[in-house]
Amino acid sequence: MASCLKATWNWRFQRAGFRAAHLLCFSALICELMDQREVAAWTYNHSIKAYTWNHSRAFCQKFYTDLVAIQNKNEIAYLNNVIPHYKSYYWIGIRKINNVWTWVGTNKTLTKDAENWDNNEPNNKQNNQDCVEIYIKSSSAPGKWNDEPCGRRKRALCYTASCQDMSCSKQGECMETIGNYTCSCYPGFYGPECEYVTECGELDLPQYLLMNCSHPLGNFSFNSQCSFHCPKGSTLTGPSKLECLASGNWTNEPPRCVATQCPPLETPERGSMACHPSAKGLQHQSSCSFRCEEGFTLVGPEEVWCVASGVWTAPAPVCKAVQCQFLEPPSKGTIDCAHPLAAFAYGSSCKFECRPGYRLRGSDTLRCIGPGQWTAPMPACEALQCQDLPAPKKAQVNCSHPFGAFRYQSACSFTCEEGLLLVGASVLQCLATGNWSAVPPECKAIRCPQLSPPERGSMDCSEAHGEFTVSSTCRFSCGTGFKLKGSTSVECTTSGKWTAPPPTCEAGTASAPTSEMRCPALITPGQGTMSCTHHLGTFGLNTTCYFGCNAGFTLTGDSPLRCRTSGQWTAEAPTCIAVKCSELRIIKPVMMNCSNPWGNFSYGSACTFHCPEGQLLSGSARTACQESGHWSTTMPTCQGPLTIQEALTYFGGAVASATGLLMGGTLLALLRRRFRQKDDGKSPLNPQSHLGTYGVFTNAAFDPSP
Numbered sequence: 146m147a148s149c150l151k152a153t154w155n156w157r158f159q160r161a162g163f164r165a166a167h168l169l170c171f172s173a174l175i176c177e178l179m180d181q182r183e184v185a186a187w188t189y190n191h192s193i194k195a196y197t198w199n200h201s202r203a204f205c206q207k208f209y210t211d212l213v214a215i216q217n218k219n220e221i222a223y224l225n226n227v228i229p230h231y232k233s234y235y236w237i238g239i240r241k242i243n244n245v246w247t248w249v250g251t252n253k254t255l256t257k258d259a260e261n262w263d264n265n266e267p268n269n270k271q272n273n274q275d276c277v278e279i280y281i282k283s284s285s286a287p288g289k290w291n292d293e294p295c296g297r298r299k300r301a302l303c304y305t306a307s308c309q310d311m312s313c314s315k316q317g318e319c320m321e322t323i324g325n326y327t328c329s330c331y332p333g334f335y336g337p338e339c340e341y342v343t344e345c346g347e348l349d350l351p352q353y354l355l356m357n358c359s360h361p362l363g364n365f366s367f368n369s370q371c372s373f374h375c376p377k378g379s380t381l382t383g384p385s386k387l388e389c390l391a392s393g394n395w396t397n398e399p400p401r402c403v404a405t406q407c408p409p410l411e412t413p414e415r416g417s418m419a420c421h422p423s424a425k426g427l428q429h430q431s432s433c434s435f436r437c438e439e440g441f442t443l444v445g446p447e448e449v450w451c452v453a454s455g456v457w458t459a460p461a462p463v464c465k466a467v468q469c470q471f472l473e474p475p476s477k478g479t480i481d482c483a484h485p486l487a488a489f490a491y492g493s494s495c496k497f498e499c500r501p502g503y504r505l506r507g508s509d510t511l512r513c514i515g516p517g518q519w520t521a522p523m524p525a526c527e528a529l530q531c532q533d534l535p536a537p538k539k540a541q542v543n544c545s546h547p548f549g550a551f552r553y554q555s556a557c558s559f560t561c562e563e564g565l566l567l568v569g570a571s572v573l574q575c576l577a578t579g580n581w582s583a584v585p586p587e588c589k590a591i592r593c594p595q596l597s598p599p600e601r602g603s604m605d606c607s608e609a610h611g612e613f614t615v616s617s618t619c620r621f622s623c624g625t626g627f628k629l630k631g632s633t634s635v636e637c638t639t640s641g642k643w644t645a646p647p648p649t650c651e652a653g654t655a656s657a658p659t660s661e662m663r664c665p666a667l668i669t670p671g672q673g674t675m676s677c678t679h680h681l682g683t684f685g686l687n688t689t690c691y692f693g694c695n696a697g698f699t700l701t702g703d704s705p706l707r708c709r710t711s712g713q714w715t716a717e718a719p720t721c722i723a724v725k726c727s728e729l730r731i732i733k734p735v736m737m738n739c740s741n742p743w744g745n746f747s748y749g750s751a752c753t754f755h756c757p758e759g760q761l762l763s764g765s766a767r768t769a770c771q772e773s774g775h776w777s778t779t780m781p782t783c784q785g786p787l788t789i790q791e792a793l794t795y796f797g798g799a800v801a802s803a804t805g806l807l808m809g810g811t812l813l814a815l816l817r818r819r820f821r822q823k824d825d826g827k828s829p830l831n832p833q834s835h836l837g838t839y840g841v842f843t844n845a846a847f848d849p850s851p
Contacts (some may be wrong), residue, residue, distance in 0.1 A: 147693070164656060169318070170686070170756045171545050178292070187304065187305070187306070187307045187321055187322065187325065187326070188209075188217050188304065188305035188307075189213065189224065189227070189302070189303070189304055189305075189607075190205075190208070190302075190303040190304065190305065191228060191235060191300050191301060191302050191303065192300050192301040192303075193300070194205055194300070195233050195298035195299050195300050196236075196298055196299070196300075196301060197295060197296050197297065197298060198236050198240070198276040198295040198296075198297075199295065199402060200301075200709060201236040201299065201300070201301035202236075202238065202249065202301070203583070204301045204303070205238075205301050205304075208303070208306055209303040209304060209305045210250065210303070210305050210306040211238055211249065211250035211303070211304065212236060212237055212249065212250060212301060212303060212304075213237050213238055213250075213303060214237075214238050214239075214248040214249075214250045214251050214253075214304070214321075215237060215239075215259055215261075215300045216259055216321065216322075216689050217258050217259055218258070218259070218261060219453055221261050221279075221288040222288060224268070224279070224281065224288070225281055225282060225287050225288040228281045228282075228302065229281070229282070230282035230283075231281070231300055233279045233299050233300060234275065234279060234280055234281060234283075234299055234300070234493040235256055235278060235279050235281055235299055235300045235302035236277070236278060236299045236300070236301055236302060237277055237278070237279050237290070238250045238301055239255060239276075239277045240275055240276050240295070241275040241276075241292075245627040246260075246267075246277075257480065260290070261288060261289055261290050261478065262289065262290050262291075263280070263286045263289035263290060263291050264286075264683075265541070266290060266291050266292060267288075267290075267291070267292035268292065269292055273293035273294050273295075274293055274294055275292070275294075275295055276292070276294070276295040277290050277292055278290070278291050278293050278299055279302065279660030281302075281342070285726075302364070304321075305647065306321060307319075307325065307326045308320075308321060308326050308569065309319060312328065312338070313328035313329075313330070313338055313339045314328075314334070314336075314338050314339045314340045316330060316331055316334040316342075317329050317330035317334060317338075317339035318331070323658060331391075331824070332367075332391030333362075333366075333367030333368065333390075333391035334367070334584065339683050340361045342363050342366045342367050343366065343367045343389075343391055343392070344365060344366045344367075344391070344393060344394055345365050345366065345367075345369065345389035345394060345395050345770045346365055346393075347364075347365050348365070348371065348395065348399050349399070350399055351400075351401045351402065352402070353375060353376055353379060353402040354373055354375065354399065354401065354402050355373065355374050355375065355376065355408065356372070356373050356399075356460060357371065357373075357374075358370065358371040358372075359370050359371075364524065365389060366389060366774075367389050367391055367393075368388070368389060369388070369389040369391070370386060370387070370388050370389075371386065371387050371388075372385060372386045372398050372547075373385055373386070373387075373399065375402035376402070376674050377429075377453045378404065378405055378428075378429035378430070379402040379403060379404050379405055379455045380402070380403055380404075380405045380406070380455060381400050381401075381402060382400055382401045382402070382403045383395070383398065383399065383400025383401055384397045384400055385400065385778040385779055387399065388474070392674065396847070400581045404427060404428045404429060405429045405451070405453055405454070405455040405456060406427060406428055406451075407428070407429075407431065407451035407452075407455055407456060407457055408427075408455075408457075409486075410427070410433055410449075410457070410461045411461060411796065413435060413443075413461065413462060413463050413464045414463070414464060414510065415437060415438045415441045415464040415466075416435055416436055416437040416438060416441065416443070416462075416463075417435070417436050417437075417438075418433055418434070418435050418437075418461075418463035419433065419434050420433040420434075421433075426452055426808065428451060429451055429452065429453050429455075430450065430451060431448055431450070431451040431459075432448055432449065432450045432451070433448065434447060434448040435447055435448070435461070435462050437464035438452065438464065439515045440466060440491030440492065440514070440515045440843070441464040441465060441466055441467060441491065441842075442464070442465055442466075442467050443462050443463075443464060443465075444462055444463050444464070444465045445459065445460065445461065445462025445463060446458070446459045446462055447462070448665060449461065452586060454732055465487075465516065466486040466487050466490035466491040467490065467491040467513070467516070467517040468490050468491075468517060469487065469489050469490065469491070469493065469513035469517055469518060469519055470489070470519070471488075471489050471510070472489060472495055472519070472523065473514035474497075475499070475505075475523065475524060475525050475526045476525070476526060476538070477498060477499060477500050477503045477526040477528075478497055478498060478499040478500060478503065478505070478524075478525075478526040479497070479498050479499075479500075480495050480496070480497055481496045481497075481498075482494065482495040482496075483495075486510065489513060490513060491513050491514070491515065491517070492512075492513060493512070493513045494510060494511070494512045494513070495510070495511050495512075496509060496510050497509050497510070497511075497524050499526035500526065500577075501527040501577030502505060502528060502529055502553030502554060502575075502576070502577035503527060503528055503529060503553060503577075504526070504527060504529055504579075505524050505525075505526060506524060506525050506526070506527050506683035507521060507522060507523070507524030507525060508521035508522075508524055509524065510519070511523075511524075521655050525664050526547035527548075527549075527552075528549055528552035528553035528554070529552060529553045529577065529578070530549075530551060530552055530553065530579065531551045531553075531555065531575035531577070531579055531581055532551070532581070532769070533550075533551055534551065534557050534573065534581070534585055535585065537559065537561075537585055537586060537587050537588050538559050538588060539561060539562045539588045540559050540562070540567070540586070540588045541559070541560045541561075541562075542557050542558070542559055543557065543560075544556065544557040544558075545557075545559050551575060552574060552575060553575050553576075553577060553579075554574065555574070555575040556572060556573070556574045557572070557573050558571060559571055559572075559573075559585070559586050561588035563587065563588060563639065564590070564591060564615050564639060565588040565590060565591065566588070566589050566590065566591040566592070566641060567586050567587075567588060568586055568587045568588070568589050568674070568694055568695070569583060569584060569585065569586025569587060569696075569829075570582065570583040570586055571586065573585065576742075577740075578740035578742065578751070579740060579750070579751060580740055580742055580749060580751050581820065583750065584695065584696055584697050584748075584772065587696070590612075590614045590615070591614060591615050591637075591639060591640075591641045592612060592614055592637070592641065592676070593614075593617065593637035593638075593641055593643050594613070594633070594641075594642075594643070594676050594677065594678055595676060595677075595689065595691065596613065596619050596643070596647055596678060597647070597678050597680045597687075597689070598621070598686075599621060599623065599629075599647065599648055599649050599650045600649070600650060601620060601623060601624045601625040601627050601650040601652075602622055602624060602627065602629065602648075602649075602650040603621070603622050603624075604619050604620070604621050605619065605620045605621075605622075606618065606619040606620075607619070613637050614637060615637055615638065615639050616636065616637060617637040618634055618636045618637075619633070619634065619643075620633060620634045620648070620788075621633055621634070621648045623650035624650065626652055627650035627651060628652070629648050629649075630648055630649050630650070630651050631645065631646060631647065631648025631649060632644070632646075632648055633643035633648065635647065638807075647678075651757050651814065662685055662710035663685055663708075663712065664684045664685075664688065664709075664712055664713060664714050665684070666684055667684065667690055667706070667714070667718050670692065670694070670700075670718065670719060670720050670721045671695075671720070671721060672693060672694060672695045672696070672698045672721040672743075673692060673693060673694040673698065673700070673719075673720075673721035674690070674692065674693045674695075674722075675678060675690055675692050676690065676691045677689065677690035677691070678690075679700075684708060685708060686708055686709075687708060688707070688708040689702055689706070689707045689708075690704075690705055690706045690707075691705045692705070692706075692718075692719050694705040694721035695721065696772045697723060697724050697743075697748035697749065697771075697772035698721040698723055698724065698748065699721070699722055699724055700719050700721060701719055701720050701721070701722050702716065702717060702719025703716035703717075703719060704719055706718065712803070723743035723744055723747035723748040723749065724747065724769035724770070724772055724773070724774045725744075725746065725747055725770075725774060726746050726747065726748070726750065726771075726774055726775060726776055727746070727747075727776070728745075728746050729746060729768075729776070729780060730780075731754075731780070732780070732782060734756060734757050734783050735754055735755075735756060735762075735780070735781060735783050736754065736756070736757075737753070738750050738752065738753050738756055739751065739752040739753075740752075740817065746770060747770060748770050748771070748772055748774075749769075749770065750770040751767065751768070751769045751770075752767070752768055753766060753767050754766050754767070754768075754780075754781050756783035757783070759785065760783040760784060760785045761783070761784050761785070762781050762782075762783060762784075763781055763782045763783070763784045764779065764780065764781025764782060765778040765779075765781060766781065768780075770772055776800040778801065
């Protein structure tokens with residue numbers, strides 16, 4: 146049985162061998178018979194018995210390789226020629242899988258080059274024809290294919306593969322051919338058995354480039370991989386890894402090592418930057434230093450370096466404006482600041498003003514300068530000073546001083562002794578201008594209104610000159626035929642009023658037609674006084690009014706005025722005008738500031754004077770227009786500090802330097818005496834000048850005399 150199963154037919158175009166082998170096979174029909182056709186390394190075989198398709202494949206896989214997988218029509222012609230004819234025909238190794246005809250031995254789909262269907266095939270009758278038979282030596286369709294149900298019995302047409310595990314060096318696909326096999330090399334391999342590997346060749350490396358390679362198939366051959374890096378301080382430009390391709394070429398050119406560049410730095414605003422070796426090539430180990438303009442400070446490092454990784458040791462710094470101390474408005478004042486860069490930073494300027502009634506002590510403008518300091522100390526607002534008020538004769542003064550003696554908002558009230566009348570304002574206030582709200586009042590004897598004898602009557606008074614002060618008395622009488630109506634006598638009281646109205650003289654009961662005549666009411670002029678005598682009623686016929694003005698004011702117009710029978714006054718009511726002082730004309734560089742409560746350069750006007758910085762005021766710093774029409778002081782002048790030459794010339798000529806050194810003490814003493822007699826005792830020379838250094842003097846305004 147074993148020898149029968151192993152029997153084969155060797156077809157090498159030798160008929161005698163075929164016939165002998167055939168006779169041997171038929172002599173052993175009791176066993177499983179098989180037939181084999183061998184062509185070089187590729188061998189065809191078939192079973193003697195018929196099986197289902199699945200059984201046939203199992204038979205081929207057990208004794209050979211698999212059911213035959215036909216590759217082209219030449220192979221079909223060969224099989225049709227060498228395989229014997231049987232009526233049941235042969236199964237081949239193709240089957241419908243997922244509705245696709247597939248070679249089961251190679252798991253490849255059927256191609257147009259290999260298919261050899263009979264006419265109108267495959268037809269898939271009854272929807273179960275999933276296997277294929279080949280018509281070997283068919284008279285009508287030799288070598289053609291037909292789809293059949295897999296359960297039918299046919300002989301198995303097997304093949305023995307010529308390809309082995311080591312065929313094609315495992316570096317290609319072994320392709321079975323009739324009587325042989327060929328190798329289809331995988332990419333990167335070549336040769337009859339794909340035994341050779343494609344080489345790319347060694348890489349030509351640029352300067353400084355470092356390489357690390359792996360060669361799984363040979364040095365610088367297919368699948369070799371090389372990675373690259375650069376030494377410290379340089380940067381890789383190009384691909385970091387190359388691979389040898391199947392084509393024998395590298396995936397790219399080798400990279401290069403370029404000196405590491407740091408990103409460019411910007412010069413800080415309001416600052417400067419200096420780089421070494423240059424600002425154009427900021428490579429590894431380059432450095433840049435920074436500075437700021439005056440008034441700005443560096444925020445960040447003064448110097449940075451470019452490190453090997455291509456970054457700076459720190460970000461570029463910035464120049465920030467120097468900050469001065471924050472300022473607040475002074476008490477009783479305001480502040481107005483301009484900040485071109487930042488609040489209270491370099492370049493900021495602040496202007497100060499005081500409320501009405503206050504004046505600024507210190508500089509009115511401060512500026513924030515380079516070192517982060519203000520140009521002067523913080524100013525302050527102090528209440529304006531009014532002149533001291535002398536107490537009027539026979540008067541008492543009561544003052545309140547909320548901000549200092551006789552300063553802004555100080556108030557003084559005046560009262561007179563009994564029997565005296567306060568003429569003027571009873572309360573004076575120190576105004577925001579530095580002036581009092583009015584001139585000081587006076588205490589004068591209380592006077593009652595002027596009296597006139599009644600018409601057709603006479604009057605006899607105790608005051609011969611008509612002063613009508615307190616306790617003055619007047620007696621009245623009427624002429625013949627007239628009767629006195631009213632009090633026969635009146636007395637002037639401390640209130641400035643008569644004890645009774647003046648009487649009248651009447652004849653009978655008739656009244657004069659002029660008794661109802663009235664003139665327009667008069668008003669006491671501003672800064673003045675008015676006193677009237679009313680003969681026939683308030684502002685009636687023959688009423689006489691007398692006018693006067695307070696100190697510092699003069700009367701403009703007629704006084705007295707009398708009410709005429711026409712009902713009009715004899716003239717317009719007069720007014721009180723402030724006494725005028727002469728106009729002040731300043732001599733530069735003196736600067737003047739005036740307040741004029743009653744008109745320019747009039748009574749009550751007050752002017753202050755000052756000089757530019759570095760010069761001294763010679764004379765009084767303040768003057769006022771008095772009630773006499775004269776200024777209280779003369780105009781001052783500005784005088785600069787005396788130099789040594791001026792001092793020597795002042796005393797009659799130049800002095801030799803050696804003599805000047807010996808006479809320095811004497812000269813200084815004379816200068817002190819000279820200037821103490823002048824300009825309110827202020828000397829322009831420093832009494833403590835350094836006599837050891839010839840001719841050194843300082844401003845006496847800053848060095849008070851002992």
